Amino acid sequence: MAASDPVCLVCEQSDVVKPAVTWCNICEGLCEECSLVHRFIKGCSSLLHTTSLVENRKKLPTFIGEIKQICDDHSEPFVLYCTIHDEPCCSQCSAQKHLTCSSFRSLEVMTKNAAESASLTDIENGIDRLSKNCDIVRSNRETALTKYQDEVNTLKSSFKSLRENMISIFDQAEKDLILKVDNIGKPYTEEIENITSVMTNLSLRLEDMRKGLTAMKLFGTSYQIFAGIRTMRTKLDKEERVLEALLIDGKVFRQRDITFKFEFDSLPSLVGKAVEFDTEETNCTLQLLGNQSVQTQLVRHKTYTIEDIKFNKVKSFDLSNPRSERFVADCVFLRKGVFVFTDWSDNKEVVMCTEDGVVAKTFQQRDKPYGITRHSQHSIAITIPDLKESILIELESAEERGKITFERRCWGITSDSSQRYIRVYEGGIQCVDDDGKSLKSLPVEGFVTHVAYFNGKLYYTQHNPNLVKCCTIDGGAVWQLSTDGEPYGITVGKHGFVIVALNTSNKVIVISPNGISTKDVTSSFEGFSSPYAVDYDLDRDKLLVAKDNTGVFEVYDVSFE
DSSP states (O other), X not given: OOTTSOBOHHHHTTTOOOBOOEEETTTEEEOHHHHHHHTTSTTTTSGGGOEEEHHHHHTSOXXXXXXXXXXXXXXXXXXXXXXXXXXXXXXXHHHTTTTTOOOEEEHHHHHTTGGGOHHHHHHHHHHHHHHHHHHHHHHHHHHHHHHHHHHHHHHHHHHHHHHTTSHHHHHHHHXXXXXHHHHHHHHHHHHHHHHHHHHHHHHHHHHHHHHHHHHHHHHOOHHHHHHHHHHHHHHHHHHHHHHHHHHHOTTSSEEEEEEEEEOGGGTTTTHHHHEEXXXXXXXXXXXXXXXXXXXXXOOOOOOOOGGGEEEEEEEEEEOOOSXXXXXXXXXXXXXXXXXXXXXXXXXXXXXXXXXXXOEEEEEEOSSOOOOEEEEETTEEEEEEXXXXXXXXXXXXXXXXXXXXXXXXXXXXXXXXXXXXXXXXXXSOEEEEOTTOOEEEEEOOOSEEEEEEEETTEEEEEEETTTEEEEXXXXXXXXEEEEOSSOEEEEEXXXXXXXXXXXXXXXXXXXXXXXXXXXXXXXXXXXXXXXOOOEEEETTTTEEEEEEETTTEEEEXXXXXX
């Protein structure tokens, strides 16, 4: 008998060590003799005392085997389920911890048909759907890469044919042109390889989930299946967001085609300039399962400048609090026609509004909230500096999920759907996952209040000196730009243009993607004062600006001409 094999706990009370062959959810390990007696003991015949073979129990996933069925506080089996707190409880918990709760259900009744529940089927279907979608995405990217590489190989062959007629002149041109082709294709190739790698890893994780689900169905008890469903649903939702993050990025599924032109009349003096490359990216169409699809049309890539950006105000409204003055610290679009902002004042509120200026819902907080970001379609993440924590808020139920605590005050926050980037005082920008695990820390200087994520880069505002900075998600500096006022709210719009609110100089500026040029666009706005928070809706090309940090907002249509 291996040291890790369970022993009969009944026999162990008599100092006899016998291997357990049966496992009871409540009584735990039982030898063959004790398991026969167990069936006839009064109280052990209920479904809560479900037994299974020890060998079958070993085959269950680790997280299923770790599910507790005995209350830690009272050492009693769970017999009820509190629907208010969404958790099982023992008889003593129901009379103490859940004294004010009004909705209990029998755990025995709830778990009776867990193996045939619709939720279990939904998990199975979800794994199958996401796995097939991974195959679709991976196949699309592999086909695109093969097509591109074939075109590059054809292009290189053309260079060699031309070289036969241009020996000495074309020798150098060939080297330069091939280098140019490789430089063009390197980031494209790396991007596709990265996506296929992500999909491969996701497929492997889904296969592990599928195996765990099968084992749970075959060998798990009713309660284990019931509790395991909730755990697997959380894991599956997290994996769904990985694919969702790719689908949101409009640049991910594009096919790059490459051609060249050769002007024979320009030879030999202009041979170095005679060959021109024309690259074109076209969006692919992916039909995914579960009514998810990426429907795009043929587009030609165009480079825009700051002068091409136009703002047109469509709405203005006042959401100030007549009872107590607001301080709008940050804001974010959620979906069409809805946005949320943090009130960093004694109101201690997160406020959800429509673009018509109607307050739809308020989320009361334990202290003043500051930073805010969209975490998923159904949740937001905020920071509460004085409590030194960041929390997830489910929009439908208003429940707090996934609280993360820091040693110092935390300010700006942004998300890439799978992880959060949070500015922590004297702690840089902390990258954390949904479980609160710190993945890495990016060093920053000065007083940093707002951060934004876009296309693999982080953008943030710094005070004393007043700077706007861009870095990679590994902390590598990309560019920085000085401003003539204190920069606070920051967002990144279409084509990578950065929009920043300069609070003390009453300005909103646009910065080019490379951080070289800027434009004061305040003249496009009417009567602007004290801007503090901004956000860009990439799906609709709309800009939200907290015109006055007490609650005056304006919405603008953004166009590129």
